[in-house]
Amino acid sequence: EVHLVESGGGLVQPGGSLRLSCAASGFTFSSYSMNWVRQAPGKGLEWVAYIYTSGSTIYYADSVKGRFTISRDNAKSSLYLQMNSLRDEDTAVYYCARHDYGDYGGFWGQGTLVTVSS
Amino acid sequence: EIVLTQSPGTLSLSPGERGTLSCRASQSVSSNYLAWYQQKPGQAPRFLIYGASRRAAGIPDRFSGSGSGTDFTLTISRLEPEDFAVYYCQQYGSSPFAFGQGTKLEIK
Numbered sequence: 001e002v003h004l005v006e007s008g009g010g011l012v013q014p015g016g017s018l019r020l021s022c023a024a025s026g027f028t029f030s031s032y033s034m035n036w037v038r039q040a041p042g043k044g045l046e047w048v049a050y051i052y053t054s055g056s057t058i059y060y061a062d063s064v065k066g067r068f069t070i071s072r073d074n075a076k077s078s079l080y081l082q083m084n085s086l087r088d089e090d091t092a093v094y095y096c097a098r099h100d101y102g103d104y105g106g107f108w109g110q111g112t113l114v115t116v117s118s
Numbered sequence: 119e120i121v122l123t124q125s126p127g128t129l130s131l132s133p134g135e136r137g138t139l140s141c142r143a144s145q146s147v148s149s150n151y152l153a154w155y156q157q158k159p160g161q162a163p164r165f166l167i168y169g170a171s172r173r174a175a176g177i178p179d180r181f182s183g184s185g186s187g188t189d190f191t192l193t194i195s196r197l198e199p200e201d202f203a204v205y206y207c208q209q210y211g212s213s214p215f216a217f218g219q220g221t222k223l224e225i226k
Binding site: 047 | 151153155157162163164165168169172174175204206208210213214215216217218219220
């Protein structure tokens with residue numbers, strides 16, 4: 001069974017940093033591209049970042065470009081999001097999601113809450 | 119960059135009625151790579167439709183997707199109580215993989 005479990009969220013001051021992790025199990029992690037998606041309280045879904053299977057191709061939303069870094073460790077079946085220079089508007093639940101739009105696709109974790117506040 | 123606009127913002131219907139949700143793209147979606155999700159409070163989104171019209175595994179056949187190019191529709195043929203939720207479309211044909219702002223389907 002596919003599982004994605006995010007961790008690393010918490011309270012951080014504006015300008016601070018945080019590193020999110022997503023532990024994958026139940027599938028061959030190295031075969032799938034991955035995404036980070038976030039959702040601010042009471043708001044809609046916002047795509048944040050994408051990474052190809054090997055890490056050779058990476059995309060970011062304009063809102064996080066230059067501040068966030070997506071990475072992966074296929075040996076550990078893990079996805080990461082390094083978040084620097086955090087702002088109030090980065091407050092959200094952060095989800096990792098498998099980039100898989102097929103019949104048995106669409107797997108998301110349950111999310112981890114990041115709160116940026118002084 | 120493709121911008122997705124969903125309408126209406128809120129749709130008020132009764133169980134048993136038909137629900138029609140719209141998603142319009144600012145430019146053509148590559149290969150009709152358009153997905154639909156359902157989200158309930160406190161839960162991660164649930165994957166419903168991919169490729170504009172293909173139901174994901176385990177999704178009831180009362181959910182159907184249609185459209186191509188820039189205009190897409192999610193139809194729920196006969197609303198069940200558990201269908202009242204927020205629905206999002208997403209294009210995955212080209213980065214950035216944007217979502218629409220969502221349509222809230224509420225009980226009338």
